[in-house]
Amino acid sequence: MASVDFLEPQVETMNPPQEHDHQISPPVPETAVVIAARDVDAFFGKTRALKGISTQIPAHQVTAIIGPSGCGKSTFLRCLNRMHEVAGGTMKGSILFDGIDIFDYDPVVLRRRVGMVFQKPNPFPTMSIFDNVAAGLRLNGVRDRKALNETVERSLRQAALWEEVKDSLTKSGVSISGGQQQRLCIARTLAVDPEVILMDEPASALDPISTAKVEELIFDLKQKYTVVIVTHNMQQAARVSDYTAFFYMGELIEYDVTKRIFTTPKHKKTEDYITGRFG
Amino acid sequence: MMLNPAVHARWRKGKNFFMLGLCFLSAAAAIVPLIMISYYTLSKGIGTLNLDFFIRMPKPVGESGGGMANAIAGSGILLGIGGLIGLPVGIMAGIYLAEYGDNPFGSAVRFLTDVLSGVPSIVIGVVAYILVVLPMKHFSALAGGVALGLLMIPVVTRTTEEMLRLVPVSYREAALALGVQRWKATLRIVLPSALTGITTGILLALARAAGETAPLLFTALGNRFWSTSIFQPIASLPVFVFDYAKAPFEDWNRQAWAAAFVLILLIFLLSLLFRYVTRSRYGER
Numbered sequence: 001m002a003s004v005d006f007l008e009p010q011v012e013t014m015n016p017p018q019e020h021d022h023q024i025s026p027p028v029p030e031t032a033v034v035i036a037a038r039d040v041d042a043f044f045g046k047t048r049a050l051k052g053i054s055t056q057i058p059a060h061q062v063t064a065i066i067g068p069s070g071c072g073k074s075t076f077l078r079c080l081n082r083m084h085e086v087a088g089g090t091m092k093g094s095i096l097f098d099g100i101d102i103f104d105y106d107p108v109v110l111r112r113r114v115g116m117v118f119q120k121p122n123p124f125p126t127m128s129i130f131d132n133v134a135a136g137l138r139l140n141g142v143r144d145r146k147a148l149n150e151t152v153e154r155s156l157r158q159a160a161l162w163e164e165v166k167d168s169l170t171k172s173g174v175s176i177s178g179g180q181q182q183r184l185c186i187a188r189t190l191a192v193d194p195e196v197i198l199m200d201e202p203a204s205a206l207d208p209i210s211t212a213k214v215e216e217l218i219f220d221l222k223q224k225y226t227v228v229i230v231t232h233n234m235q236q237a238a239r240v241s242d243y244t245a246f247f248y249m250g251e252l253i254e255y256d257v258t259k260r261i262f263t264t265p266k267h268k269k270t271e272d273y274i275t276g277r278f279g
Numbered sequence: 280m281m282l283n284p285a286v287h288a289r290w291r292k293g294k295n296f297f298m299l300g301l302c303f304l305s306a307a308a309a310i311v312p313l314i315m316i317s318y319y320t321l322s323k324g325i326g327t328l329n330l331d332f333f334i335r336m337p338k339p340v341g342e343s344g345g346g347m348a349n350a351i352a353g354s355g356i357l358l359g360i361g362g363l364i365g366l367p368v369g370i371m372a373g374i375y376l377a378e379y380g381d382n383p384f385g386s387a388v389r390f391l392t393d394v395l396s397g398v399p400s401i402v403i404g405v406v407a408y409i410l411v412v413l414p415m416k417h418f419s420a421l422a423g424g425v426a427l428g429l430l431m432i433p434v435v436t437r438t439t440e441e442m443l444r445l446v447p448v449s450y451r452e453a454a455l456a457l458g459v460q461r462w463k464a465t466l467r468i469v470l471p472s473a474l475t476g477i478t479t480g481i482l483l484a485l486a487r488a489a490g491e492t493a494p495l496l497f498t499a500l501g502n503r504f505w506s507t508s509i510f511q512p513i514a515s516l517p518v519f520v521f522d523y524a525k526a527p528f529e530d531w532n533r534q535a536w537a538a539a540f541v542l543i544l545l546i547f548l549l550s551l552l553f554r555y556v557t558r559s560r561y562g563e564r
Contacts, residue, residue: 108458111457140458192458
């Protein structure tokens with residue numbers, strides 16, 4: 001499997017890690033920053049789930065977020081496309097996407113550009129495979145049959161699902177296996193052509209073979225998209241990501257090139273976590 | 280003390296068999312009343328049930344035969360008016376409560392809807408009498424329809440809300456994450472997923488309204504002649520049953536039995552129709 005071979009990010013030799021302004025971020029050239037968070041606090045009611053996160057997400061790279069359960073990694077991910085507020089949460093601080101504060105975007109527009117794949121495969125049960133992939137476009141008013149056909153095929157091919165479902169596009173979206181359903185959900189996200197894809201433990205409900213397929217897919221996706229993936233599987237983070245951020249108790253402890261995180265972590269907590277001493 | 284596994288397994292299986300049997304008997308008991316009612320009304324009314332019964336008008340006192348075509352049509356018209364009022368209001372109120380109703384106003388509506396569904400139907404009839412009959416100065420199908428519509432609203436509202444709440448939040452989130460507006464996500468993703476349940480609610484409401492007699496007595500009144508005008512008094516099956524069952528003529532009593540059976544049959548057919556129309560395209564839920 002291609003994705004297991006670890007690729008060195010090209011930017012590793014550039015400027016050293018930036019520690020100024022209490023930002024924790026790997027060495028990313030300014031021009032390659034697609035998302036920049038500053039002093040982000042996230043709350044559920046009175047509970048503070050994130051504590052002053054300041055960091056950057058590089059474009060066209062896979063960034064993994066790891067950490068024990070309840071460390072705020074999913075919350076951070078959901079802040080990035082304002083899904084945090086859908087679940088009734090609130091946020092302080094600022095997140096810039098493409099240089100503009102996410103709260104200056106219409107959430108509908110923001111989420112079209114920053115797509116999301118969820119932990120449990122969630123194809124729409126009342127729709128066929130085709131309709132599931134076309135849903136994002138159709139619900140936004142696209143009627144052109146030819147354009148829809150093309151987008152559905154392209155998205156399913158990108159999600160490495162086309163060959164398996166091309167003869168059963170009219171079957172229910174929930175009639176296929178769990179692994180296929182998750183790739184269907186990825187295809188559905190790709191169909192609206194986002195720039196960033198957020199993945200919330202996308203393989204945790206899948207068997208090993210499906211997991212391998214999804215991982216391979218993530219590796220291919222970074223050619224065109226920026227991927228941020230939350231995972232509680234450290235091997236997965238090591239396999240698929242260029243950068244890894246370690247969250248603990250709502251704080252960003254360490255964030256660096258994946259290889260460095262897993263070989264020479266700077267912080268004791270990171271080391272304890274990746275060596276399995278807690279979590 | 281250690282349990283003997285073999286004895287323990289036998290005891291456990293015995294308990295399992297007993298409880299399963301109880302559940303089966305309860306399930307059977309739930310449909311027994313329907314079977315008994317159908318059997319009883321059918322056996323009493325079968326002698327009167329023929330084609331004439333469905334297409335002819337009631338005969339004057341003393342003459343035998345005749346039918347209740349006007350009552351069947353009347354019930355249809357009353358349900359139609361009631362449905363036109365009760366279903367849209369109920370469904371939209373249910374959507375509001377489920378999607379946007381987590382505020383004091385929503386709680387108030389929820390509570391008052393529950394109160395409304397507990398209000399005796401004859402009181403609803405009085406309300407329709409004041410709202411429609413008094414201003415128009417005469418009984419009418421419209422007044423009866425308004426009464427039935429008011430009866431449907433709470434049932435439809437609460438089932439719609441409950442069914443929408445049962446739709447996993449993950450579908451809603453998936454739609455929102457695709458950059459779909461919230462009202463569109465509700466209308467095109469959440470509502471279709473809950474359609475089977477909402478249909479059941481609509482059916483319950485229609486069936487309840489179809490069988491209501493009390494609120495029709497002083498709104499739609501009843502009519503021995505053919506009428507399809509919504510501004511005139513109109514006949515209906517429950518009122519037909521009520522009038523004919525208490526009449527001192529054996530022939531009329533038999534027709535009341537037959538009408539009761541037809542009422543049950545119509546609700547049954549209505550249920551089948553709804554199930555067919557809203558059946559899941561993929562045979563699963």
